[in-house]
Amino acid sequence: MRALLIVPPGRAAFAEELTSGADALVADAADASVDGPTLYLRLPPLDDPRFFEALKAAAARRPHGVALATTCGADVQRLGARLAVEEAALGLEEGALRVLAFATESPQAIFGLASYRGASARLAGLVWSASPLDAALGATSTRGGPFRLARDMTLLAAKAAGVLAFDAAFTGDERDLREEAQAARADGFDGKVALSVGQARVIRGEAR
Numbered sequence: 001m002r003a004l005l006i007v008p009p010g011r012a013a014f015a016e017e018l019t020s021g022a023d024a025l026v027a028d029a030a031d032a033s034v035d036g037p038t039l040y041l042r043l044p045p046l047d048d049p050r051f052f053e054a055l056k057a058a059a060a061r062r063p064h065g066v067a068l069a070t071t072c073g074a075d076v077q078r079l080g081a082r083l084a085v086e087e088a089a090l091g092l093e094e095g096a097l098r099v100l101a102f103a104t105e106s107p108q109a110i111f112g113l114a115s116y117r118g119a120s121a122r123l124a125g126l127v128w129s130a131s132p133l134d135a136a137l138g139a140t141s142t143r144g145g146p147f148r149l150a151r152d153m154t155l156l157a158a159k160a161a162g163v164l165a166f167d168a169a170f171t172g173d174e175r176d177l178r179e180e181a182q183a184a185r186a187d188g189f190d191g192k193v194a195l196s197v198g199q200a201r202v203i204r205g206e207a208r
Contacts, residue, residue, distance in 0.1 A: 001181055002191030003203040004100075004127070004166050007031070022200040023191065026067045026100065029058040040067040040100045046075060052082070059086035065098030065124055069105045072112030073119030076101060080120045098124040103157070104150050105129055106136055113157035125164030127193060128154035142168075155188055169193040177202045 005022035009031060017025055024038040041058040043066050044050050058066055068079060076099050083097045099122045103109055110133075116123060128151050130142040137146060151168070158165035167184035170177045170192070181203050184192050194200035 001185050001203055002164070003194045003200040004191050005194045005197070005200045006169070016197050020197040020200045021204045022194060024064070029054050039063040040065045042067045045069060046078060055082055056086060059083065059090060059097060062090070062092065063097070065100055067100040067102065070101040070103050071106060071109040073115035076116065076120045076123055080122045083122065095122055098122050100124050100127065102127045102129050104154055105132055107133070110150050110153060113153050114160070116157055117161040123161060123163050125166055126154055126158040126161070127166040128168045130168050159188065164190040166190065167192040169195045170199060174198065174202070
């Protein structure tokens with residue numbers, strides 16, 4: 001199973017993460033100073049005043065792609081149009097920069113999951129994320145109920161769009177992570193989010 005390792009904000013260098021065996025890293029565009037084989041630079045929201053500056057800086061790094069919290073496929077299309085401009089300015093082939101969508105971070109976003117199908121050839125994957133959806137719902141547990149529904153819909157939307165589906169990060173006792181990764185793989189997820197080097201190694205090792 002693929003491991004998508006989230007680098008904590010404020011880390012200017014992440015040598016340990018690069019040797020963790022993770023299949024891809026997601027790091028803040030403002031923090032990252034080390035290139036990885038499959039590095040996605042995290043951007044602020046599309047309506048954030050810092051977005052265009054962050055996008056320009058991220059594209060100049062020539063990462064594998066960018067990561068963005070989205071509400072629907074139209075967000076990926078808007079982002080793709082901006083990436084095309086930056087690619088042209090940098091002499092990159094159009095479509096060289098991929099998009100990883102954190103697609104479930106608000107109640108509104110759940111209703112946009114079907115729109116990712118055919119939205120953009122840049123789309124590399126959809127990530128199921130329970131946070132900050134839990135805060136928006138005022139939930140005290142992310143097990144069952146609307147969270148199970150959102151997880152299943154993320155998986156179905158990714159398969160319909162022909163892109164990778166990533167299960168949410170594990171937040172319980174790390175000894176149970178292997179079991180949760182096995183369950184995610186059995187359900188059809190292609191990978192799982194890791195919050196530490198140790199988690200990434202467990203997720204990767206589960207596939208053997």
